[in-house]
Amino acid sequence: MSRGKFLIAAILVALLQTAAIAGIMYKRAHEISTGQEVILESRFVDPRDLFRGHYVILNLNVGQLENATTEIDFTFKRQEDVFVELEEGENGFWVARKLWHEIPSDHISVFIKGKILRTPLKKTDRYQINFPQDRYFAPKKRAKELEKFRRDQQLGVILSIAPNGAGYIKGITIAGDRIYDEPLW
Numbered sequence: 001m002s003r004g005k006f007l008i009a010a011i012l013v014a015l016l017q018t019a020a021i022a023g024i025m026y027k028r029a030h031e032i033s034t035g036q037e038v039i040l041e042s043r044f045v046d047p048r049d050l051f052r053g054h055y056v057i058l059n060l061n062v063g064q065l066e067n068a069t070t071e072i073d074f075t076f077k078r079q080e081d082v083f084v085e086l087e088e089g090e091n092g093f094w095v096a097r098k099l100w101h102e103i104p105s106d107h108i109s110v111f112i113k114g115k116i117l118r119t120p121l122k123k124t125d126r127y128q129i130n131f132p133q134d135r136y137f138a139p140k141k142r143a144k145e146l147e148k149f150r151r152d153q154q155l156g157v158i159l160s161i162a163p164n165g166a167g168y169i170k171g172i173t174i175a176g177d178r179i180y181d182e183p184l185w
Contacts, residue, residue: 032168032182035160036110038086039173041093042157058136058157062086062096062112063129067120070127071098076116082129083111083165092176093156099127103165113165133159133169146172 041061062084076082076099083103087110089095094110103111118128136157138146146155156173172180 028168031162031166032160032170035162035168037158037160037170038088038094038110038112039092039156039158042155058131058134060131060134060157061093063114063131063134065096065099065127065129067122067125067127070096073098073100076101076119076127078116078119080116082114082116084114084129086110086112086161091154093154110161111165112159112161112167131167133157133167136169136172 042058081101083100084096085098085100085107086094087097097109100111112131114129114131116127117130118126120126136146154175156176157169158171158173158178159167160170161167168182170182171178
């Protein structure tokens with residue numbers, strides 16, 4: 001291959017990679033800015049990983065649902081996708097209303113997509129659901145601050161929910177006050 005053809009091929013590959021990354025960034029920014037905003041109550045845990053840095057595990061309350069009080073469309077199995085129908089609660093946090101296998105075609109509600117980790121064995125057990133936005137990476141100082149606030153006050157995770165159930169972290173609240181907004185870029 002001649003030097004000129006190699007240079008053209010390298011430029012094309014670089015342009016394709018740049019376009020792919022730009023597409024991913026645009027999709028995320030679009031979903032954050034146009035999705036339905038909901039605030040979910042969270043119980044934070046602050047792990048530290050030598051390879052990943054500091055992050056906060058977001059233990060969303062809608063991920064731990066009582067079998068006796070949770071309405072479902074029909075039985076779920078482990079590792080199965082689930083759509084949690086949300087409704088705004090009394091204290092400003094959104095709560096789970098019902099679990100679905102797929103979003104109903106005639107829906108007007110907000111749904112967040114997760115995966116069933118554990119199904120209840122008896123009436124008193126819980127559904128445990130994992131959501132893709134269960135980790136929030138933060139600098140060491142910020143992660144430690146969030147851990148302190150977790151002990152002292154109510155923490156909320158602001159999500160932007162797309163029509164297909166995908167959720168993107170948009171910000172964080174403490175005691176109802178918005179303390180952080182995720183930059184679009």
